[in-house]
Amino acid sequence: MSDSAERLRALEAALGPAVVASVLEGSFAGRDAAVAVLEEMLAVKVAAEGAAAAGDIADVDVRVARMRARGAYAWASEAELRAALEACGGDLDAAEQLLLCLLEERDEASGKPPGRRRRRADDSVLVAAGGRTLSTLRHPHWRPRASYALCASEAPRGPSDDDQTTLSLSPLSSRSVPVPPDLRAIDDVQTLRSLAYQLMRRQRDYARLAAAAGGGAHGRGNSAQAARQVGSRLDAVEERLAQVLCADPHWHELDLHGLRLDKALLVMERRLAQAQAAMEASGQGVCRVRVIVGRGLHSDKQSNRMLPRVRAHLQCRGVRVHTDAHAGTLVVTLKR
Structure with missing residues (x-):
């Protein structure tokens, strides 16, 4: 039996066959890269043993590992991946859209052309999680193509248990649809x-x-x-x-x-x-x-x-x- 197969069997015993299969299925960077991701997950799991939120941590780790294994987010830190997943409620598609927006912002800051997409003042969304802020400059696919009525009176941030953001609500503007x-x-x-x-x-x-x-x-x-x-x-x-x-x-x-x-x-x-x-x-x-x-x-x-x-x-x-x-x-x- 090869070393790689033995490592996979050990990882299955520690993390569970479902987790290993999920990472291998989502990996486009090769088997060795998937094994490296699984070993990182095991290290995180060992460090998190005894924590009250161990189940939540494991769930987020699976999603972060799947995104990392796809090989398209090597430029993003783990904190940024987690922040995007938290902000989108674990939705991988929405999190990936946020990360693409972050990449566009970084490209623009480094002098690369921003593309043909028009930017307007109400196109930015601030997502705060874990002390970091992701600023997106274009619509994630789950946002409506219309002006927002809900605007925070200060820079939006992730609400805590002891604080709720005071909202400033402005009139809606949407496409007029005639009703017969x-x-x-x-x-x-x-x-x-x-x-x-x-x-x-x-x-x-x-x-x-x-x-x-x-x-x-x-x-x-x-x-x-x-x-x-x-x-x-x-x-x-x-x-x-x-x-x-x-x-x-x-x-x-x-x-x-x-x-x-x-x-x-x-x-x-x-x-x-x-x-x-x-x-x-x-x-x-x-x-x-x-x-x-x-x-x-x-x-x-x-x-x-x-x-x-x-x-x-x-x-x-x-x-x-x-x-x-x-x-x-x-x-x-x-x-x-």
Whole structure:
């Protein structure tokens, strides 16, 4: 048996077969590089034995090791990898986007051309974790393509247990979507959500038909046109649902079912603005808002992709947020 195989068996016994397989699967830098990463993980695990958060540390270590094993982040320190993962709630895709933004910023600082992407004042996000700050100069993919309504009154930072950032909330600006009369007559939230889910399924079906048409330009064009029409109707239903949700006087709870990510973030910011205004008018010092995101049962892949992005969005704005005991629910804490 070779030395490499013996080392892998020892690492499997210490770290578990699942961890070893995960790192080997994500490694594009070769078997030896993966073994070196696993040995670093073992050293961290040994040093962390007896710590109360050993389970969390191991989970973060697996993700950091997978990113390191891909060989694309040799320029980033381990603290930066951990900070990006923390800020994005462990979402590897969002963390990688943040790191790409950080790399672009470093290239620009060193005199390299920044590329063609336009930069605007509201394109920067500050993520603070572990005493380090990542400053990104372009949109991570989970951010909406619209101006933010939620702006921290100081440089956003990761909220601690004893402190919540005071928020300065400005009016929303988003793309205006006309709502036809038949939808304006609907005030029932559940009816609008049912319509939205039906249209989402139809849009996905037409998109699959267009993809399956392959070289058949006529069939592909018809399916794509039908998908666009369904998409326009879905935009209108989503806009009406947002209007009804924002008109609800019960701001202590917000249910985002039936909304896609961009619209869900805009509605959440408007509701948080209403919650903060109500809190200040009543003279209260702290208020909590339950944000129901869901478990992803209506998504195309049956996975909850919205919750980590909503949580990362709030954390990047310096808002204190934690996961509720009920699956798919976040609790947001605002302070005067």
